[in-house]
Amino acid sequence: MSNNHLIRQAHLFRTLMHPARLAILEALRDGEECVCHLEAHLGYRQAYISQQLAVLRKAKLIVDRRDGLNVFYRIARPDILTLLDITRAMVGGSVSADLRAAKAVDCPCPKCAGSLVPSAAALP
Amino acid sequence: MSNNHLIRQAHLFRTLMHPARLAILEALRDGEECVCHLEAHLGYRQAYISQQLAVLRKAKLIVDRRDGLNVFYRIARPDILTLLDITRAMVGGSVSADLRAAKAVDCPCPKCAGSLVPSAAALP
DNA sequence: TTGATTTATGCAGGAATTTGAATATAGTAT
DNA sequence: ATACTATATTCAAATTCCTGCATAAATCAA
Secondary structure, three states: OOOHHHHHHHHHHHHOOOHHHHHHHHHOOOOOEEHHHHHHHHOOOHHHHHHHHHHHHHOOOEEEEEEOOEEEEEEOOOHHHHHHHHHHHHHOOOOOHHHHHOOOOOOOOHHHHOOOOOOHHHOO | OOOHHHHHHHHHHHHOOOHHHHHHHHHOOOOOEEHHHHHHHHOOOHHHHHHHHHHHHHOOOEEEEEEOOEEEEEEOOOHHHHHHHHHHHHHOOOOOHHHHHOOOOOOOOHHHHOOOOOOHHHOO
8 A cells, every 4th residue: 555645644734734934925926035035025024934935845836046135036837826726716716816916015135125026225 | 924824734734734635535546436345445444444534535635425334435526636636746746657557356245346356255 | 142353443652743033153244 | 264144954942643352333133
């Protein structure tokens, strides 16, 4: 009886068991984001984000890329998004429309800086 | 920020987090089965099966139907099978081929009785 | 009713996980 | 080198969960 598959499947589901981790994956849906962005976007403390990122990273669901001070994370396998779509539909609700809408947040990283209207601090 | 979806999604994943529950769902893939069948097929004790069935039932993933002494369970929403297929593919391995192969087990319920070669106990 | 069979539930010990605070590491700039 | 920023990790407390035992409920037969 090869239940190794079942165990690995269960581990995968276990990784997806937490709302914060699901929120992180949804935030990464459109492409890579730095930790500071996730912090500002999702409203969790930095250490907490980092911990949940570590769980997702160890499960090989996301991968990181360092660029200077910032670390950018992205989804490692696209099929995880299909999984999120299906379950999202199962519990009712369109896919992450609300989450994407709130994407313009004040994040200091170079990538996010361009996508914002100039803040007051940048003006004379 | 409507994270109700995320919470419900997380609950769904939490329900699928356990190998025994996944095994039960796989056993129900081809149609309804009674508890005694699951007991014999999966090799868990009766109380344990019943507990895991209760978890799945409360999550509305399976429904029960009583027929005399026996209670038959079946999958409540087919899309859960799609979910299992996708994750099964993600962790590697074909869908439940091994589980279905071992389906002929000695189970006393009326439904299973017909699908077995006559056991020694039924002969004079 | 009594007894037998099938399934469900309540409870307690122990294991695993989440959570938050404190601290450590890596990179950049002065 | 020192200071500073961004991210990671460690550690302990609290909560939650799994597991197994004992027992209860439901159904049928005599």
